[in-house]
Amino acid sequence: MSAAKTPETPETKARARRWSRVERFAVRMTFVAIGLPPVALGVAVLLHMNGDDSAFGVVWWVVGAAAVVLVAAAFLEIHAQGHLTEAKFAAGYLSAGMVDEVIEEPSEVLAPSTLTLMITAELPGRVRIRRRLDSSMYQAGPGARVGQTMIFRHNTLDPDDLGDVVFVRFTGMVQKRRRR
Template identity: 30%
Template sequence: MSENTEYSQSPADNARKRLAAPVPSPKYVRRQLRRWTYLRRTFIVIAVVSGFVMVVSLITDLQKQPISLWIAATSFILMAVCTMLAESARYRLRAATFARAHRSTGIVTEIVFIPPPTPDYSHSHDFMIRATTEAGAVIRRRLDMGGEREADRWVGQPIRFQHRTLDPENLDDVYFDYEDRKASLDLHR
């Protein structure tokens, strides 16, 4: 039996291997930050301009010009697409911000239920995490988990996350992406 087979290892070992990715260089990270910042700003500007063009074409539609309806429809589609692309760029910008971050595994100590602003919305959860870093410092972080369905099962469970500073009380310095979520679920097994 080969020791290199992934099937012979526990899910926790597989999660540790998956998260042991090489750290990108500072030059690469700066380039990614500039790129995603530029793209996000560009998409926002295009969305705002196309929204303005849409409003102007709808106002000129009062004279019943058929071309202004086509301009309005095209502007609306362009605005919607650019808004979605700007949101995608925001997500990638946040990921690039944490590209050289520390990865830690902590324990969910508490779940804070945040009531919805109106009865139409569902409530959201914040996980309070306590972790010990490789340097031995104990840090606390607050992780917004949105509307996690089975939030109660996370209490006392290990969770993998990223943070940029070792400040023990910087609660908002946390990033939790898909790979961290998958690794945290593998640690529960």
């Protein structure tokens, strides 16, 4: 199993900063969407106390607009998180490791079980690293089994930094290409 260092470039740093800004913007959108309806309701109550009942119709429009903004912020945050993780590890080490253990945690609801993979990789210089990969970080499926080799990225050579990992692919699996 080997590792190769990808050179860190100004482009990868800029990409990480850009997706970090997008993620922060999505969080701000969420706060605005959550805070806007109570503010609108407060203004409507104050206007009602002064004898104007027409403001309550506007509150429903504000609540609807806030719901749309909240959904848009959620999608933007999810999209940005994936790209931000990819950008943070773009200049990291690319390694091949073997799945040592597959831990299945049954779900209490009707959702699929959570799989956690324990991975070990031998790096040059007799360095042996261990990483933990949760099924939320890769496409869990029948391909996750003990002894399978997988490709992953990591930023440190710390042997016990279990969370320093991003999934790339399982080896031996052919990825389908999109036809254009």
